[in-house]
Amino acid sequence: MMPRGGGQERADLMDQRSAGQQDYVDRLIGAMTHTHEPDVTEAKALAYRLRRLAHRLETDIKRELAPHGIELWELELLACLIRSGPDHRLSAGRLMAQLQLTSGAITNRVARLEGKGWLVREVDPNDRRSVLVTLTPAGYERALEVFSIKTDAEFSLLASIPPDAQRRINEDLRSVLIALEGPA
Numbered sequence: 001m002m003p004r005g006g007g008q009e010r011a012d013l014m015d016q017r018s019a020g021q022q023d024y025v026d027r028l029i030g031a032m033t034h035t036h037e038p039d040v041t042e043a044k045a046l047a048y049r050l051r052r053l054a055h056r057l058e059t060d061i062k063r064e065l066a067p068h069g070i071e072l073w074e075l076e077l078l079a080c081l082i083r084s085g086p087d088h089r090l091s092a093g094r095l096m097a098q099l100q101l102t103s104g105a106i107t108n109r110v111a112r113l114e115g116k117g118w119l120v121r122e123v124d125p126n127d128r129r130s131v132l133v134t135l136t137p138a139g140y141e142r143a144l145e146v147f148s149i150k151t152d153a154e155f156s157l158l159a160s161i162p163p164d165a166q167r168r169i170n171e172d173l174r175s176v177l178i179a180l181e182g183p184a
Helices: 007-018 024-030 038-068 073-082 092-099 103-115 137-158 163-181
Strands: 089-091 119-124 127-136
Touching: 024 038, 038 073, 038 137, 073 089, 073 092, 073 103, 073 119, 073 127, 073 137, 089 092, 092 103, 092 127, 103 119, 127 137
Parallel strands: none
Antiparallel strands: 089 127, 119 127
């Protein structure tokens, strides 16, 4: 993993990487510019870059988590329950919405983590049609053991982007997500 710090070094590295150089997406889009209007081409390039970055980030995090015996999806589900408040409990429906998964996927994942002793399921006493998922102390401890590994992998991958650029990208992406999903 890349060490933290070295802001000017990261900025210089980023400038060297991007100054007049093309990335994979530039080559891909360059081969199809004649088939689309410029606005469509720009949107297509952005979509390709976002997918490539998301894939790279997910791959790097999974690689760092693997030696610790936990999958990224497991950690993300545990994190949802930790963030849910002091009782560390959510309905299966809320988990489904937060993780953007289908009901079948949530059922499968919850069952797998319940088998590991990291959470428990119970029928909601206020709505017998709903299932509540609660983090166990063992699940809480497991999540805390590996959160820093995920954070370090994220930081390492994005460390070459200067903090000011990260803030600008964050603002732009926040605007996109609000436009697509609405405010939180």
